[in-house]
Amino acid sequence: MEDLANNILNIVSEWDIKHSKELYRLENWGETYFSINKKGNIIVRPKNNDKTAIDINDIIKNLEKRKLKMPILLRFLDILGSQVSRINEAFRSAIKEANYANEYKLVYPIKVNQLHEVVEEILDAGLEYNVGLECGSKTELVACLAHLESDDRLLICNGHKDSTMLELIIDAQMLGKNVIPIIERIDEYNDLVKLGKKKKFMPKFGLRLRLATQGSGRWAASSGLNSKFGLTIPEVLSIIDDTKDRGIIGQITTIHCHIGSQISEIQVLKQATKEIAQIYCQLKSLGAPICYLDVGGGMGINYDENTSSQDPSINYGTQEYANAIVYGIKEVCENNKVGVPCIITESGRALTAYHSVLIVPVISRHTRDILNGHIDKGLIKNDSLNSLFQIYQNVKELSRFEELIEAYHDAVEKHEDIKSLFTLGYINIKERGLADQIFWTTCRLLLDKFMKLEDLDEVSEIIELKSILTDQILCDFSVFQSMLDHWAIGQAFPIIPISRLNEEPKRRGILMDLTCDSDGKVHKYVSNENDPSFIPIHEANSNQYFLGFFLMGAYNDSMGDSHNLFGRVSEAHIYCDKEEKGNFWIEKVIEGTDIQSMLNQVQYFPSDLQKRMNKIVKHQINQGLIKPSLGTEIFERYLKTFVDQTYANHKESGL
Numbered sequence: 001m002e003d004l005a006n007n008i009l010n011i012v013s014e015w016d017i018k019h020s021k022e023l024y025r026l027e028n029w030g031e032t033y034f035s036i037n038k039k040g041n042i043i044v045r046p047k048n049n050d051k052t053a054i055d056i057n058d059i060i061k062n063l064e065k066r067k068l069k070m071p072i073l074l075r076f077l078d079i080l081g082s083q084v085s086r087i088n089e090a091f092r093s094a095i096k097e098a099n100y101a102n103e104y105k106l107v108y109p110i111k112v113n114q115l116h117e118v119v120e121e122i123l124d125a126g127l128e129y130n131v132g133l134e135c136g137s138k139t140e141l142v143a144c145l146a147h148l149e150s151d152d153r154l155l156i157c158n159g160h161k162d163s164t165m166l167e168l169i170i171d172a173q174m175l176g177k178n179v180i181p182i183i184e185r186i187d188e189y190n191d192l193v194k195l196g197k198k199k200k201f202m203p204k205f206g207l208r209l210r211l212a213t214q215g216s217g218r219w220a221a222s223s224g225l226n227s228k229f230g231l232t233i234p235e236v237l238s239i240i241d242d243t244k245d246r247g248i249i250g251q252i253t254t255i256h257c258h259i260g261s262q263i264s265e266i267q268v269l270k271q272a273t274k275e276i277a278q279i280y281c282q283l284k285s286l287g288a289p290i291c292y293l294d295v296g297g298g299m300g301i302n303y304d305e306n307t308s309s310q311d312p313s314i315n316y317g318t319q320e321y322a323n324a325i326v327y328g329i330k331e332v333c334e335n336n337k338v339g340v341p342c343i344i345t346e347s348g349r350a351l352t353a354y355h356s357v358l359i360v361p362v363i364s365r366h367t368r369d370i371l372n373g374h375i376d377k378g379l380i381k382n383d384s385l386n387s388l389f390q391i392y393q394n395v396k397e398l399s400r401f402e403e404l405i406e407a408y409h410d411a412v413e414k415h416e417d418i419k420s421l422f423t424l425g426y427i428n429i430k431e432r433g434l435a436d437q438i439f440w441t442t443c444r445l446l447l448d449k450f451m452k453l454e455d456l457d458e459v460s461e462i463i464e465l466k467s468i469l470t471d472q473i474l475c476d477f478s479v480f481q482s483m484l485d486h487w488a489i490g491q492a493f494p495i496i497p498i499s500r501l502n503e504e505p506k507r508r509g510i511l512m513d514l515t516c517d518s519d520g521k522v523h524k525y526v527s528n529e530n531d532p533s534f535i536p537i538h539e540a541n542s543n544q545y546f547l548g549f550f551l552m553g554a555y556n557d558s559m560g561d562s563h564n565l566f567g568r569v570s571e572a573h574i575y576c577d578k579e580e581k582g583n584f585w586i587e588k589v590i591e592g593t594d595i596q597s598m599l600n601q602v603q604y605f606p607s608d609l610q611k612r613m614n615k616i617v618k619h620q621i622n623q624g625l626i627k628p629s630l631g632t633e634i635f636e637r638y639l640k641t642f643v644d645q646t647y648a649n650h651k652e653s654g655l
């Protein structure tokens, strides 16, 4: 009977995947890559020029067969290639349309995601566009140098460069490689010149400028005159004078600026571009033969955080970004009658963000308003408790807005009374438990009734009710490992269930991670709801429920830390191919970090721990506390966990 009722409900329910797309704002952040199929599952279309779709649920089924442990990071390597060509084509088209008489080069700043396969994929896809690299530290330099197979692949070196780095860079130039150190401070210039003299090879170099233009958004502080990086105009002029004196002005080939990541307003980019282009023209007229103008990174992507919040989404697309730079430089150069430079951008986030999706299983839910058992009326002796129960009974009959509001106020008042009575010792813990149970059930009844009325989103009582009835959802991941940008700077990432999107998600949840840290949760979500502090989520059923965390490919991978010793998550590298079953093949799986490697990182060594544990167990056996056979069993179980994963064994927990 009940099943029949449910079926009828499903048929009349108007919810379909269109509603899910709107609710989770999928079309705002998903670009052409992510969508929902008729089954209500999330699909990926990783290739620019081909609509072949992969159902993420098929990938998960496949990986479960291979026994890869959750959580899993899916890397769609085709998306990297798609982004490489999207950005390059946008610049090509701007250059053509503007009749810009020079070319464009993209260099990939590897700090955004250093994973070797990511870098290789970008370089491979970038071959036809001559994509280069950017490094910001000694380790990154060492990694990048070995990827300069072709002599004109560009490598831009930012960051503080010590003598080891400067020497490596000069060596690379001696080898005939196109490696450009970008000088950020006067000291660095002096060191470079000294080293050049010693090695009898004066290297080519670039200058990083501190612009007066202040960026916007979160990274505003990386630009402007007080930024951490770059040379002031007087410093640049003194370097120009010095190079003239030494007769090495011909070595200045590049000027560079970077106004910060995730530039939110195109106006700011235009302003900065014009300022740096002006400097380019002036320095050229002073005799520096600059041929590259590097405008840095910062091309934003649309995470689509709630537009009413203080961090607006970006207000431009890829083509507009390219146009702003190409036309901006052209205009300034024309006004100054100076030839246009080769344009470099260091777009990292825009290249990598889309390519990875973190798949996280829900382990359990903490739901207040679902009664576990019936209401024991025999316990209702106290007057306040009885009144609360009467309110609950009455609510069933109500439907008018005013009546519902009044009932809510009454219920809150009685619930407060009962909590005080409990604190004062007048009612016992069973009565208190019953009161909470009745109150939360009443709240659910009230909210369901309110939701049938029109447009009440702004009513404060309803906002309160929603917050009381928000579920805590325990998920198998660590915010500190996989979403450091969320924890550190409040970046919101789109999170969406990867199936059941043809059903209405009727509950609201807050996602908790596995760490024992009260900060270990997701506190900001991308959705169409006015309140961004929760995620709309489906009611639990008997199937495993997975959430997809999207746009995770920039910065998060390499910044994750080991809070509570949760290590790297498992990974699967996926290519799209319409000849294959499900339109995909898995090139590689990488197991997540095991317990012993995490322990090693903090200087616990398995052999030592095992010796100690063995001693403890033997001692208890000798004391006669346990039998030797049990002792051995316990010790062996301990040994076995060293190669276990750091995340939860959700499959075995029976949930």
Ligand SMILES: *Cc1c(COP(=O)(O)O)cnc(C)c1O
Residues within 6 Å of the ligand: 109, 111, 112, 134, 136, 158, 258, 260, 261, 262, 296, 297, 298, 299, 346, 347, 348, 349, 350, 554
């Ligand atoms: C981090 C960084 C970038 C990358 O910025 P995105 O916002 O990821 O494009 C580019 N250049 C420099 C100098 C950087 O420090």
